[in-house]
Amino acid sequence: MSQTELCRFPDRFTVEYVRTFPHPIERVWRAITDPAEFGMWFMPGTIEPKAGGAFGFAGGQWTGSILAFEPPRLIRLRNAGDAVGYFQYELSEAAGGTRMRFVQHFSPDGVYGEPGSTAPGAGTPWRGAVNGWHEFWEALGDHLDGVPPGSRLPATRLSGIAELWAEKIAESGLALTPDQLSRIVLGLRRRERSTDLFDLYDDHLRTALPPAGSH
Numbered sequence: 415m416s417q418t419e420l421c422r423f424p425d426r427f428t429v430e431y432v433r434t435f436p437h438p439i440e441r442v443w444r445a446i447t448d449p450a451e452f453g454m455w456f457m458p459g460t461i462e463p464k465a466g467g468a469f470g471f472a473g474g475q476w477t478g479s480i481l482a483f484e485p486p487r488l489i490r491l492r493n494a495g496d497a498v499g500y501f502q503y504e505l506s507e508a509a510g511g512t513r514m515r516f517v518q519h520f521s522p523d524g525v526y527g528e529p530g531s532t533a534p535g536a537g538t539p540w541r542g543a544v545n546g547w548h549e550f551w552e553a554l555g556d557h558l559d560g561v562p563p564g565s566r567l568p569a570t571r572l573s574g575i576a577e578l579w580a581e582k583i584a585e586s587g588l589a590l591t592p593d594q595l596s597r598i599v600l601g602l603r604r605r606e607r608s609t610d611l612f613d614l615y616d617d618h619l620r621t622a623l624p625p626a627g628s629h
Contacts, residue, residue, distance in 0.1 A: 420615070421544050426624040428519045429544055433551050436511040437558050443486035445558055446503050446514075455557040456550055496521065516547070534619035537626055541619065545611035549604070564604040573603045 421431045435442055445451045449460055459471035467480045469491055481500060482490040490502035498521035506513045520526075526539045535541040553563035567573075580595040590598075 420618050420622070421548065423623050424517075426538060426626070426628050427522050428517065429540060429547070431514075431516045431547060431551060433514045433516075433555070434508050434511055435514065435555060435558050439486050439505050439507055439512045442505055442512040442514060442558065445554060447485075447489060451557070455553040455563050498523075514551075516551075518547070534616040535623055538623065540623065541616070542612065544619070545608065545615040548611055548615070549608055552607075562600060564600050564607065567603055567607055570603070570606060572606050573599070576602045 419431075419433070421429050424430055445455070447461055447463065449458070453459065457472050459469065459476075461467065461469045462480065463483060463485075465480055465483045467483070468477065469480060470477045476493070478491055478493040478496070480489065481492050482488055482502070487505050488502065490500050492500045499519050501518040502516070504515040504517070506515075520539050524539070527533065527536055527541065531537075533541055535544075556563045556566060576599045580599050583590055583595060584592065
């Protein structure tokens with residue numbers, strides 16, 4: 415999967431990502447629907463595995479209901495209080511693995527961002543969101559391959575500085591274990607990646623998002 419395979423916008427209020435993972439469809443399905451799995455690459459949460467069931471992520475801050483549940487091919491969810499929007503995973507077999515198509519749709523009648531804002535994606539929910547989904551798919555790929563999310567990101571000047579800092583902390587004898595230091599360094603590198611993606615998607619929104627007034 416390309417690190418820079420960006421989303422597309424079927425319309426101004428719908429975003430789509432397509433990824434192919436070298437794993438069987440049942441394995442990918444489990445990774446996106448089993449709380450013990452998605453809590454490792456996405457965020458902690460619960461899913462009631464049936465149509466009409468409930469879901470909750472991030473300690474109940476993000477809740478809603480399941481509109482469709484068709485293992486191992488489709489799960490569609492709707493946020494609480496939203497009569498129009500949804501997000502869904504569609505899985506299908508592909509050469510060498512599984513194709514995942516993720517779609518999120520918001521109501522065109524929603525209020526998004528500051529009125530009169532000229533920021534990329536103004537008037538839509540996408541700024542600060544589309545880059546986050548992109549990073550989640552990278553983390554999902556890592557999780558499926560059995561490595562810590564973010565651990566395969568290429569080295570940068572910041573990651574080198576963070577690793578040097580961890581070495582100095584270890585030499586100082588401060589009460590941090592090697593595992594704790596490793597997780598701190600990885601967290602900093604993932605934060606750097608998130609910032610890079612934010613800038614990348616700002617440019618993408620300027621060129622790829624359908625204009626205001628289009629649905």
